[in-house]
Amino acid sequence: xxxxxxRAMRSILRRIxxxxxxxxxxxxxxxxxxxxxxxxxxPDLCLVDWNMPVMDGYTFITQVRANRDWxxxxxxxxxxxxxxxxxxxxxxxGAHEYVxxxxxxxxxxxxxxxLGLVPQEDxx
Amino acid sequence: MTLAPEVxxxxxxxxxxxxxxxxxxxxxxxxxxEPGQFAADEAWSAAVSISGGWDATVTVELSAPxxxxxxxxxxxxxxxxxxxxxxxxxxxxxxxxxxxxxxxSLMPGPSVLSLPAVAAGRAAHPSGAAEIxxxxxxxxGEPVRVAVHAIPQP
Numbered sequence: 001x002x003x004x005x006x007r008a009m010r011s012i013l014r015r016i017x018x019x020x021x022x023x024x025x026x027x028x029x030x031x032x033x034x035x036x037x038x039x040x041x042x043p044d045l046c047l048v049d050w051n052m053p054v055m056d057g058y059t060f061i062t063q064v065r066a067n068r069d070w071x072x073x074x075x076x077x078x079x080x081x082x083x084x085x086x087x088x089x090x091x092x093x094g095a096h097e098y099v100x101x102x103x104x105x106x107x108x109x110x111x112x113x114x115l116g117l118v119p120q121e122d123x124x
Numbered sequence: 125m126t127l128a129p130e131v132x133x134x135x136x137x138x139x140x141x142x143x144x145x146x147x148x149x150x151x152x153x154x155x156x157x158e159p160g161q162f163a164a165d166e167a168w169s170a171a172v173s174i175s176g177g178w179d180a181t182v183t184v185e186l187s188a189p190x191x192x193x194x195x196x197x198x199x200x201x202x203x204x205x206x207x208x209x210x211x212x213x214x215x216x217x218x219x220x221x222x223x224x225x226x227x228x229s230l231m232p233g234p235s236v237l238s239l240p241a242v243a244a245g246r247a248a249h250p251s252g253a254a255e256i257x258x259x260x261x262x263x264x265g266e267p268v269r270v271a272v273h274a275i276p277q278p
Contacts, residue, residue: 005239006218007211008198012145015200051221051237080225083233101222102144 004049030060050079065094128256155260169247172224176235182224183247213242252276
């Protein structure tokens, strides 16, 4: 699930993960994503922006972590927040990985490989 | 003395954002000659504010052709004519978000980055704001400007 208030950023991320044969869902903020979760659309992976209207990435990650049924969901933040304190905050809240914008497609693929989410046939 | 990011740091951030999302085939080059003015009715602009340990606004101004190319590339549109104003606002807003977030990381914190505000036209600044860094670039023959303004404290 790609969670970002920017359609442009969702489009970029969608094209990157589509190349790895991921099926994607999209949400424009944390609340929209939680609504999808509640409706039964619980993904394997969330790519989460940090700074969003309505519900930000930190609140979203915290809420997902608080629900026992959703703890298996892997959460990676894709954000401009490169301050060390923000990265620590994201990881402490329950994010498994982070990537700083701007990123290259290779950077995303590399992170997903680290998380064991890239099928072997897609690993270069 | 006003704390300001180095112009070279701002340039490096803009170039990194540019090459990440627009590729390196048509590089963004520094504009060495004195930049001309943007035509107000042929420009897009966006701003984010940084507040907390350091207070400033970061603005991006693009000519309309640059904004449209950026939108087409970021949204993966086949045709530039498919881009609507809302698409352009989204892409330009994400651009300033990335530049502003990275400028913020260079400066004393902790600070908070606002959501982007986007306009068709030139950027507006708070009264009393003073420009403290600016990068003028040129991409595909069109102007690009990124500026940082210090926000006066009450």
